[in-house]
Amino acid sequence: MSLQHKKTFSVVLATGLLLSFGGSLQAVGPDEAKLKDSRQQGIKYLSVTQSDDGSWTSPHAPGITALVAHSLLQSGVSREDEVVQAAFAHLKSHLKADGGIYDVDSSHRNYETSIALMAFQAANTDGRYNELIQNAVKFLKKVQWDEEETGSKADPAFGGSGYGKHQRPDLSNTTFFVEALKTAGVSSNDPAMQNALTFISRCQNLESEHNTTEFASKVNDGGFYYTIAAGGSSQAGTTPNGGLRSYASMTYAGLKSMIYAGVKEDDQRVKAARNWIKQFYTLDENPGMGQQGLFYYYHTFAKTLAVLKVDEFEEADGTKHDWRQELANHLFQVQKKNGSWVNPTDRWFEGDPNLVTAYALLALSYCDPPTSN
Template sequence: MGPVPQAEPGLTALIAAALVRAGVPADNPVVAKAVGFLEKHVQKDGGVYIRGMSNYMTCLAIVTFKEMNAGGKYDKVLEAAGKYVKTLQFGDGLTPDDPNFGGAGYDKPGTRGGPDLSNTHFMVEALLAAGVPKDDPAVKNAVTYISRCQNLESEFNKQEFAKKADDDTRGGFVYNPSAFKDPKSDKRTDAGGLRSEGGMTYAGLKSFLYAGVGKDDKRVQAAVAWIRKNYTVSANPGMKEKDSGLFYYYHTFAKAMDALGEDKFKDAKGAEHDWRQELFDELKGKQKANGSWANTNRAFLETEPALATAFAVLALSYCKKK
């Protein structure tokens, strides 16, 4: 997660999507005002942003417009936004073998660092929500990048950090493979590889499943195996501080588990988990008296109630029994 300025489309979109998925009607004054704010920030190029972080903001806005698209009201907005997001993908001037190929960052390539898994998983979800087919090159190229964020040496990822994966990290996902090149990075393991992180692993798994990668694919199977070994709703596994990015974790956890489709999820020890009920109970226990949520860990700005609450409500929306 990056900085969350006041009154910007990214956080607004998260909150609006959370409310709608929680059952708040589209004509509710709060929802209508939030979506009206997003409409005002649809740019001529199709993006939905104010300045900077245009990929992050636009991707979140797309998902919200999709939730509000009754009767095709936002079809043209979604189409234009999807086309804009494609222009933000790393690819021009890169060969398919380049580790950055297919990824996405906060903004246009060259304006704010390189790609990362978090922004790329938001991109995949947004492209599909905008109506881009799963076999579109942009989606396929994003899957290529996401595969290179997995601690799994294979024909899909031949980077050095993947070769150093061990029993603790194999199958999980990393935020940014380039951290391997930084000897001072706290993402590195004692073995010289990179730590697998819970929030990122669920983001990677979700992206594979959304993009049509089969459950019998070795990448999906390895991700699920890591999750079985590290299943929890009380911490963000793989992080040095277990509550770091916890609410972000909850929302990727919920989306990925919903996509996986196992109502009773069996961990590596054979214990069955009703993940929906367990997640609901955990979030219920963390809710404050005024109805909000907030992390005590300052990482990723989750001490901000609006952000943590949006993630919490989004996660809860996937806890409904199907």
């Protein structure tokens, strides 16, 4: 779908109740029995595909194992479940003296540690992982790009996080970093969070006092792209004038991270990002990227709308959506008979059913019908 044209998209509600009062929608979420059944199928699939060593996909990919473990916990599996315990034992085998949780030969240290931290925090109701989590926070702060790497806060790379300390930072890694710190209880006022916000703001197509980079005004649509560092890059490509195209998964990720970093909803950055997502509501694709990164998009889409406390999503043209119901129904429809999900467009490891099933379960974890106050 070209972001230069208004998308055409019709939502078919396969199941569930959608009530109308005075022309507005009452968000009620998906059918709870179907939601429970879908989750159980996904959980069952992952319990079968776990390796004897507690990992999924590869013993050298703790990020995938951590994401799967986190998705199981978010889906109601007990932290004492033998599958979860085996996963945590495997993750602990990747614990390093510097506090990081990553494979010895990894170039994905920030990503792996961030996701592992979130998994351990989800199981930390009695404080059993406090020390591990705090050490992981210290490690993540050390690998964040600061003036030691950039020489100046004016450098576009300042405040970002990448796969490893000496790889240029990007928005995806930085949003995992911010969420990990938020999960661990780090204040939005913490210097690490505010430095990350500096980087995130510079990855937004919005000219403001927060973004005076060379790309800020070239697109200026309020969306986000992959990175401003090392000359700038967007996975969605460039515009004729050399701008970096916005795309949905990074826009939702950037918006969510700004909220985590304390940016208020009346801030121009948040308003501009929300206006962008109102233009491109769809579950058919990851707007700007087509089928690439589709399940990463579903997970980020769901979590961001939950963070924003959106029950009824309203498009720019006024069309309203019970997004929980629509997302859940879509995921029910594309779930495989064996309980897994997979993306036929195998980019960013989305041909791996373990990873994609974890993304889908995490997305479904935000689809529970909202509780009334």
